[in-house]
Amino acid sequence: MTPRVSVKAFLAIARTALTAPPSKRQTPLTFVVGNESADLDSLCSAILLAYLRTHSPPHTLHIPLCHIPRDDLSLRPEFTSVLRRAGTSPDDVINLSELPGAGSLSPADTRWLLVDHNALTGQLAQLYSAQIEACIDHHADEAKVPRDSPLRVIEKRGSCASLVVAQCRDAWDALSATSSSEEEEGARAVDANLAYLGLGPILIDTSNLQNADKTTKFDTDAAASGSSASYERKAFHDEVANLKEDITSLSLRDILRKDYKEWEDAGVRLGTSSVPQDFAFLAKKAGGEDALAERIREWAKEKDLGLMAVLTTSSDDGKFKREMLVWAQSEEAVQAAKKFEKQRSEELGLSPWNNGTLDVDGEGRWRRCWAQANIKNSRKQIAPMLREALGA
Template sequence: MSLLVFGHKSPDTDSVCSAISLAYLKNKLGMEAKAYALEEPRKEAQFVLNYFNVAKPEILKAGELKGKDVVLVDHNEIAQTADEIGEANLVEIIDHHKIGGLSTDLPISLRIMPVGCTCTIVYSLFKENNVEIPYEIAGLLISAILSDTLIFKSPTTTKLDKEAVYALAKIAKVDYEKYGMEMFKAGTSLEGFSIDEIVNMDFKEFDMSGNRVGIGQVMTLDIDAVLSKKDEFLAYINGTEFDMLVLAITDIINEGSYLIYKGEDKIISDAFSVGACQGVFAQGIVSRKKQLVPKLTDAVKNI
């Protein structure tokens, strides 16, 4: 039976590139596999696909999962995956996040590593299986790692991420620093996007001590354009049904995030050691996985 490989909702560069690259590897190892996406890839991911001339994955349609063997990449949270995941046979998860709420009736293959990017794990799988990495797959892998690690500025960055980038840069024929900035510039422009589209552009939902918490993150080189609409963002955020919602506007150059939020000021001040106010700058906070989620989780727990 063919394997369906896909990442999380609102697919980012890692979600898209890890699905395509892993499906390629599975096929090289004699398994029939196809990469899908749950929604249209984000702007940065589309730039990467165009740059390396790779077709974007098909969007998974309603009803396609029933009875199918599924491999999840770059996520393992129920709220972040396909709505019909319960109708599929989940056979494998490859991820770099904390373990979420998914459960299975049968044992599955599970590869979760504390690295900066799922594509770093996929790169390791190519090496472990002695499968040559072609130019376009190398391009996808290095793009995702540079994206998730913010060109090594994120605290999630590990030695394995760096080693993968150095090796993949040679195959993909790119100067990784110059290419990484070109990718960020192409992917972080928010021109033409509405308030709700920006909030939900890179959005994930979590359960924190029984509270429904949403965390959106926008990485942009044009911070002023977002902060000038702070009141509009706040009006939208306060109108949601989440118990708490935080939008982190991440400044790649200055390595920190401006926070617009729905929730108690004390949670924000306790979590990030700041004087809580709308648009406050949290120095050094650039990673949702390693900073935003655990710090908010602890603050909510202790409130």
């Protein structure tokens, strides 16, 4: 691999390796994949980590994989914005639609490095869980990655991209140091492209480094290390944040699937959707609270969920707020949801949303919608609470 290849060229090389005929494919293939919500942190961290690992000894090609099908990329204009600054586009990234089936690519011929999660979920988990070799993550440790893995980093950060930058800082510096004078201008351009891949999610996940509950010294240091990119930090953050939060053109189904993750514990499938607008916005868009509830029910049915959680964030007059809806649709899920409410209401500062107009209790169904006073807790903390209530 030639040092300082552009991000766009790197993605083309990775695609060529993946799509080569089985008889000419060099195996094992090493994949870097983010979590199935495929938020900006997961998507950018996977590309950044794959690039830097590929350009570091022993120079094994790492293929970055977006954990969504190609059609879902259109739901993430914020990712498109960051990719543009990184000198590439969504057409260049590799996604689930391009992953060969097990009949063409044996799981035994793959190796997996997880970023922004430490346990595979969804369809990938069914085939490739045994091939996980490493992870870089900032979520709760699910003990799925072997303790003796050569790379196993699970630490608290506002953004997983901060961990990637820190872990690969020496490799990044070494690349810059090996550039000849003739290559220097191109090297600076590639450095700027890579910096945007790290800066985008770091700034979004920490609210431009202003969210005291999320921002750590490591996030601030990582953002500073990417300052070689010529950019105005607030303008960059605001551009990407506005694209991420503008869901006015999306259907309710697309809103619920844009940032979606699921798990299965104790025989109950839990699905969670994170939404960057409040329930008043969603109800208005749906045509009323009953219509909103029906859209959520339809999505839960489509995903075959026993327990569904919708977690919202929004800002009114500059004041950040969170709301949450939990909907149980089986007896086991109802018991778990009631346990969650009893154990976590005080901790999370839960109070009825809109006087309980979205609440339901009876006939094997249970639904609660709350305002969440404790805004420190996001899905990163709430999903484990729900899973614990299920008996995970």
